[in-house]
Amino acid sequence: xxxxxxxxxxxxxxxxxxxxxxxxxxxxxxxxxxxxxxxxxxxxxxxxxxxxxxxxxxxxxxxxxxxxxxxxxxxxxxxxxxxxxxxxxxxxxxxxxxxxxxxxxxxxxxxxxxxxxxxxxxxxxxxxxxxxxxxxxxxxxxxxxxxxxxxxxxxxxxxxxxxxxxxxxxxxxxxxxxxxxxxxxxxxxxxxxxxxxxxxxxxxxxxxxxxxxxxxxxxxxxxxxxxxxxxxxxxxxxxxxxxxxxxxxxxxxxxxxxxxxxxxxxxxxxxxxxxxxxxxxxxxxxxxxxxxxxxxxxxx
Numbered sequence: 001x002x003x004x005x006x007x008x009x010x011x012x013x014x015x016x017x018x019x020x021x022x023x024x025x026x027x028x029x030x031x032x033x034x035x036x037x038x039x040x041x042x043x044x045x046x047x048x049x050x051x052x053x054x055x056x057x058x059x060x061x062x063x064x065x066x067x068x069x070x071x072x073x074x075x076x077x078x079x080x081x082x083x084x085x086x087x088x089x090x091x092x093x094x095x096x097x098x099x100x101x102x103x104x105x106x107x108x109x110x111x112x113x114x115x116x117x118x119x120x121x122x123x124x125x126x127x128x129x130x131x132x133x134x135x136x137x138x139x140x141x142x143x144x145x146x147x148x149x150x151x152x153x154x155x156x157x158x159x160x161x162x163x164x165x166x167x168x169x170x171x172x173x174x175x176x177x178x179x180x181x182x183x184x185x186x187x188x189x190x191x192x193x194x195x196x197x198x199x200x201x202x203x204x205x206x207x208x209x210x211x212x213x214x215x216x217x218x219x220x221x222x223x224x225x226x227x228x229x230x231x232x233x234x235x236x237x238x239x240x241x242x243x244x245x246x247x248x249x250x251x252x253x254x255x256x257x258x259x260x261x262x263x264x265x266x267x268x269x270x271x272x273x274x275x276x277x278x279x280x281x282x283x284x285x286x287x288x289x290x291x292x293x294x295x296x297x298x299x300x
Contacts, residue, residue: 003225013201016220017059037134041141077105140197145208154196159187178291181245196229227256238276245289
């Protein structure tokens with residue numbers, strides 16, 4: 001069966017998110033789950049364009065609460081203290097409204113995960129046990145261009161956010177274009193998402209994921225197949241399936257599909273959702289992510 005990807009275009013952020021989730025219906029299966037983690041994205045400390053909008057999160061939480069009564073944790077790790085960012089972006093009221101917990105992934109227990117350095121030697125980084133121990137992982141965040149990997153959507157949101165900022169773990173992931181794409185794939189394989197929610201109501205183009213400009217788009221993409229969700233969103237933003245190396249690795253290694261004809265796209269016709277995003281100023285250099293040494297490591 002083709003993976004189902006919900007695509008909605010409308011005039012309201014929260015409504016778009018809600019409709020996209022309802023189009024997935026019973027594919028969002030929370031039966032037996034006890035520890036749901038919602039990974040938001042605050043790549044910018046003070047720019048709402050670079051952060052998951054609270055209205056999108058509120059729509060997701062309303063949907064979840066209709067079918068799940070267990071623990072929900074909203075999680076993020078930022079450069080510097082995370083908890084003030086929740087206050088800054090309007091999240092403080094969610095704890096009382098929905099009974100959720102807001103946490104800083106830089107704190108708490110961690111586990112060493114193996115990735116690679118620039119010379120393709122194994123390297124151990126600290127990854128949050130909050131992410132590892134959750135039994136249903138959701139990433140929700142804006143659609144943005146990126147300064148190293150073309151686009152950042154749901155998969156990269158979780159992979160990078162699960163790393164502890166303390167000790168420079170996030171910085172150490174950036175081992176050049178080829179290896180960063182490889183490392184994101186490895187973390188996605190180890191700790192996959194169960195649900196991707198991409199808020200494209202207003203995206204970011206140009207020098208994202210922090211300093212880009214607003215791009216009005218008016219869409220939401222949701223899927224229980226994260227690779228398909230990210231690939232659909234990337235293509236609708238004007239990128240090819242070769243522009244984001246980590247998505248190429250995910251597809252080549254069987255973690256998901258990328259071509260639109262391999263998906264069951266429900267909701268709005270993709271033809272009505274194309275909106276070309278201006279890429280990062282380093283985009284041409286970013287395209288040099290392919291490395292035959294990595295292909296040998298992965299057996300591609």
